[in-house]
Each structure stands twice: as structure tokens, then as C-alpha cells.
Amino acid sequence: MPQPYGILVQQVAANSPSALIGLKPSTIPATIDGKALLVGGDIVLSVLDMRIGDSTYEEIQERLTALPAGSLVRLTVLRDGQRVELSAPR
Numbered sequence: 001m002p003q004p005y006g007i008l009v010q011q012v013a014a015n016s017p018s019a020l021i022g023l024k025p026s027t028i029p030a031t032i033d034g035k036a037l038l039v040g041g042d043i044v045l046s047v048l049d050m051r052i053g054d055s056t057y058e059e060i061q062e063r064l065t066a067l068p069a070g071s072l073v074r075l076t077v078l079r080d081g082q083r084v085e086l087s088a089p090r
Contacts, residue, residue: 001078005053006043009077021075021088042077042084049074064090 012018012025026041045052047060064073067090075086 001043002083003045003051003053005051006045006078007052008037008039008043009041010038012041017073017088021073022086023075023077024079042079044075044077045083046076047074 008026009018009023010026012023023044024042026038028038028040030037030039032039048063050060050063067073069090071090072087073090077084077086
């Protein structure tokens with residue numbers, strides 16, 4: 001992974017903002033440290049150029065909620081070993 005922190009996308013609800021921006025869910029069952037989870041989906045690296053791990057969840061949420069309707073939301077994800085830029089209007 002190109003940075004120490006990211007958010008693994010396990011599920012994406014149909015017609016949700018996550019689905020509309022194009023996030024890919026995990027599909028491979030795994031057990032890590034005794035916890036069952038899905039792996040193989042996108043890993044979110046940044047939101048609006050705020051790197052995961054450098055910014056708190058609250059800071060990212062505040063910035064997202066402050067965006068006017070119609071503003072472009074940008075995500076950088078790790079998908080199949082490659083950085084991918086996703087965007088969609090808020």
C-alpha cells in the first residue's frame with residue numbers, strides 16, 4: 001500500500017453515494033486476527049485531498065458537509081494495486 005493508512009471498503013449499498021461515485025466492495029471472505037471480514041475491494045486513501053491517517057474522520061466529515069450541493073467530491077482509492085481517482089457531484 002502506498003501509505004500507512006486507508007479505509008477498506010467492505011460493502012457498498014445500491015444507489016448510495018458510495019455506489020454513485022464508483023467504489024468497489026470487497027468480495028473475498030477472510031479471517032484476520034480472528035475477525036471475519038471481506039477483502040479485495042477498494043481502499044480509500046484520501047477524500048478531497050485529505051489523506052486518511054493525516055486527517056481525522058471528523059475533519060473529513062466536516063469538510064464534506066460544508067460543500068455546497070453540486071460540488072465535486074473526489075476520492076483517491078487503491079484498486080487492484082493502482083491508484084484510481086473517483087469523483088461525483090455532492
